[in-house]
Amino acid sequence: xxxxxxxxxxxxxxxxxxxxxxxxxxxxxxxxxxxxxxxxxxxxxxxxxxxxxxxxxxxxxxxxxxxxxxxxxxxxxxxxxxxxxxxxxxxxxxxxxxxxxxxxxxxxxxxxxxxxxxxxxxxxxxxxxxxxxxxxxxxxxxxxxxxxxxxxxxxxxxxxxxxxxxxxxxxxxxxxxxxxxxxxxxxxxxxxxxxxxxxxxxxxxxxxxxxxxxxxxxxxxxxxxxxxxxxxxxxxxxxxxxxxxxxxxxxxxxxxxxxxxxxxxxxxxxxxxxxxxxxxxxxxxxxxxxxxxxxxxxxxxxxxxxxxxxxxxxxxxxxxxxxxxxxxxxxxxxxxxxxxxxxx
Amino acid sequence: xxxxxxxxxxxxxxxxxxxxxxxxxxxxxxxxxxxxxxxxxxxxxxxxxxxxxxxxxxxxxxxxxxxxxxxxxxxxxxxxxxxxxxxxxxxxxxxxxxxxxxxxxxxxxxxxxxxxxxxxxxxxxxxxxxxxxxxxxxxxxxxxxxxxxxxxxxxxxxxxxxxxxxxxxxxxxxxxxxxxxxxxxxxxxxxxxxxxxxxxxxxxxxxxxxxxxxxxxxxxxxxxxxxxxxxxxxxxxxxxxxxxxxxxxxxxxxxxxxxxxxxxxxxxxxxxxxxxxxxxxxxxxxxxxxxxxxxxxxxxxxxxxxxxxxxxxxxxxxxxxxxxxxx
Numbered sequence: 001x002x003x004x005x006x007x008x009x010x011x012x013x014x015x016x017x018x019x020x021x022x023x024x025x026x027x028x029x030x031x032x033x034x035x036x037x038x039x040x041x042x043x044x045x046x047x048x049x050x051x052x053x054x055x056x057x058x059x060x061x062x063x064x065x066x067x068x069x070x071x072x073x074x075x076x077x078x079x080x081x082x083x084x085x086x087x088x089x090x091x092x093x094x095x096x097x098x099x100x101x102x103x104x105x106x107x108x109x110x111x112x113x114x115x116x117x118x119x120x121x122x123x124x125x126x127x128x129x130x131x132x133x134x135x136x137x138x139x140x141x142x143x144x145x146x147x148x149x150x151x152x153x154x155x156x157x158x159x160x161x162x163x164x165x166x167x168x169x170x171x172x173x174x175x176x177x178x179x180x181x182x183x184x185x186x187x188x189x190x191x192x193x194x195x196x197x198x199x200x201x202x203x204x205x206x207x208x209x210x211x212x213x214x215x216x217x218x219x220x221x222x223x224x225x226x227x228x229x230x231x232x233x234x235x236x237x238x239x240x241x242x243x244x245x246x247x248x249x250x251x252x253x254x255x256x257x258x259x260x261x262x263x264x265x266x267x268x269x270x271x272x273x274x275x276x277x278x279x280x281x282x283x284x285x286x287x288x289x290x291x292x293x294x295x296x297x298x299x300x301x302x303x304x305x306x307x308x309x310x311x312x313x314x315x316x317x318x319x320x321x322x323x324x325x326x327x328x329x330x331x332x333x334x335x336x337x338x339x340x341x342x343x344x
Numbered sequence: 345x346x347x348x349x350x351x352x353x354x355x356x357x358x359x360x361x362x363x364x365x366x367x368x369x370x371x372x373x374x375x376x377x378x379x380x381x382x383x384x385x386x387x388x389x390x391x392x393x394x395x396x397x398x399x400x401x402x403x404x405x406x407x408x409x410x411x412x413x414x415x416x417x418x419x420x421x422x423x424x425x426x427x428x429x430x431x432x433x434x435x436x437x438x439x440x441x442x443x444x445x446x447x448x449x450x451x452x453x454x455x456x457x458x459x460x461x462x463x464x465x466x467x468x469x470x471x472x473x474x475x476x477x478x479x480x481x482x483x484x485x486x487x488x489x490x491x492x493x494x495x496x497x498x499x500x501x502x503x504x505x506x507x508x509x510x511x512x513x514x515x516x517x518x519x520x521x522x523x524x525x526x527x528x529x530x531x532x533x534x535x536x537x538x539x540x541x542x543x544x545x546x547x548x549x550x551x552x553x554x555x556x557x558x559x560x561x562x563x564x565x566x567x568x569x570x571x572x573x574x575x576x577x578x579x580x581x582x583x584x585x586x587x588x589x590x591x592x593x594x595x596x597x598x599x600x601x602x603x604x605x606x607x608x609x610x611x612x613x614x615x616x617x618x619x620x621x622x623x624x625x626x627x628x629x630x631x632x633x634x635x636x637x638x639x640x641x642x643x644x645x646x647x648x649x650x651x652x653x654x655x656x657x658x659x660x661x662x663x664x665x666x667x668x669x670x671x
Binding site: 107110121134172 | 369395396400401403405406408409410411412413414415416417418419421433436437440441444445446447448449450451452453454485486488509510
C-alpha cells in the first residue's frame, strides 16, 4: 500500500470518535469472523458439517456498524451472512460452532435452524428465518414498541441487495418513515442475489429509495469500515433524537459462492472474483492500522494463532456436544407444551 | 348483565384489555379516527390516543410484521386485517414468522400477537369481501385459531387471545356483528382457548360447527323439535387446537353427526373433525358423517341468487339434519 502517512489520513478513526483501542478491536473482530467463515467452509467441504453460508467480503461493514450502535441496549436483526456483526454484539465462537454442528446447546435455535439464522434474546439478536426480508417489518415493530415505551434505543436491521426488492422491505421502510421510528436499515449490497447480478435486480440505486419514504439514504463503501461506522453512528444519533429512520446501502462484494450448495463459477468468472479481492476491506483496514502504528505483522500472527486456538477448541467442544434428543422436536410449539421450562 | 351485539362485545374486549394492560395496542387500516370500517374500534382512539390505536399505511404484511416485531419486544399488539380476504399478503408473516418464532428459537423468543380478521359472506361482498380463509391457516402448528359465534364468546375469547403467550388468529364473523347478540357480562372474564361449547342439548343428531352457520343450525333445530327431532349442537369456538374430547363426547351422545361451516368443503376444518371421529369412534356411528359446507368454488358472487346458493342457511341445514335423523 502506498504511503498514507499524512496526519489527516492516518487518524481518521479518532476524528469520528473511535479510540485507538476500539479501532483495533474492530479489526480483531473482523479477522475473527473471516477465519471462522473460512474454517466453516473447510468443515463443510470435509463433510464434517452439512451446510455453510458465507459472509466473506462483508465483515468490515458488519463489524463497523455494530460498533457504532449501543451494543448493550439496541435490538439487532441481522441476516444470514452477518457473522462479523453477531460476533461484535457478543456471540462467541463456541456459540457459532454449536450452530454449524446443530447441537442442543446452540443458543440460536438449539440445533433446529440452519447456520446463519441468528437469535439470542440475551444479546437482543432477534430470531430470524430463511424467507428473506421478513425481519424488516419486525425491526420497525420493535422501533415502534421502543417509541411507545419511551426507550432511547434503536433497532438495526440488515438484508441483502436481493431483499431490497421484497415487499416487506418497502412496507417496512414506508411504515417507519410515516411514524419517524428509530430504526436503521442497512443493505449489505454484495452485488448478487445467488446468481442474479445487481443490474438484473435493481435499475436505480437502493439508497435512493429512501427519498420515496421520506428519510435519508446513504450509499457507502462497505469496504471502508470507518466510513460505515461514521454513517451508522450519525443514523443512530438521529434515530434516538426522534428524527426517524435511515437507509444505508453498504456496497461490497460476495467473495464466496452463495452457499456451500452453490457453484458460483456457473454465473461469474474467476477474474471478476479476483478483481474484487483487491478491494477487500480487511487487508486495507489492517494496513491503515499499521500506518497508524496501531498494528503489526507480529500482532497479526499472534492473533491468528489465538483465533485458531479458539476455533479448534470451539470445534472440539461442538463436535463432542450432544444433539438434542430426537423427541425434543415436539417441544416449544406453544408455551404450554409439556416440558416447557424456558428452553435452555 | 347487558344484552349486547357481537361487534360491541369485541370492542368491549379490546377496551377492557387496553385499560388493564398498557402494553396492549391496536393497529390496522382505518382503526383510529374512523373507528374501523365496521366501527369495531370506534371510540378507542379517543380513549387511548393515537399511539395505542394506530392508523397504519395500507400494507397488510407490514401490519402483521410490525405487530410481530412489537410482540417479540414484549408488547401485546392486536392487529386488524380489514377483511380476512386481504390478509393473504400477510400470510408469510403469519405462517413463516409468527407461528415459528417460539419453535425456531428453541423457546427463547415469543410472539404474543393477536390478528383479528372478519370472515364470511352473506353481505353482498362479492368474491373479495366474503371469504372464509380458516383452512389456509388451519394445520399450521404454532398458531392458535379462534372463531366465536356468540357475543359472550367473542368478548371472552378475544380477552383470552390478548393474554395468550402465543400468536392467535381471531376470526370474527362480519354478518354476526349486528345479527348476533346476547348477554355479555360487563366484568372481566375470559373464555379459555381450546374449549368447545354445547349450544343445545339433544339426543337424535349432533351438529358440530363454528361461527355464523351455528345461527342457522339453532334455528333449524328449534323447528325440527316440533317434528320430534332433537339436535345436539356443539360450537367448536377454537379451531386450533381442536377440543377433541368435546367433539368425541358430542358424537357419542347421538351416533349421528353433521359438520357445518361456510368455508369450502375440501380441506376445511370439517375434514379434520370428520377424520378425528373416524379414527376414534367409527364403530359408534349410526350413519355416515355428513358435511354441509360452502361449495368448492373460489368464492361467492355478489349477485343475490348466487350468494344465497353458496351460503349455508336454515333450510339447507334443516333438510340435511332431518335426513340424517331419519337415516
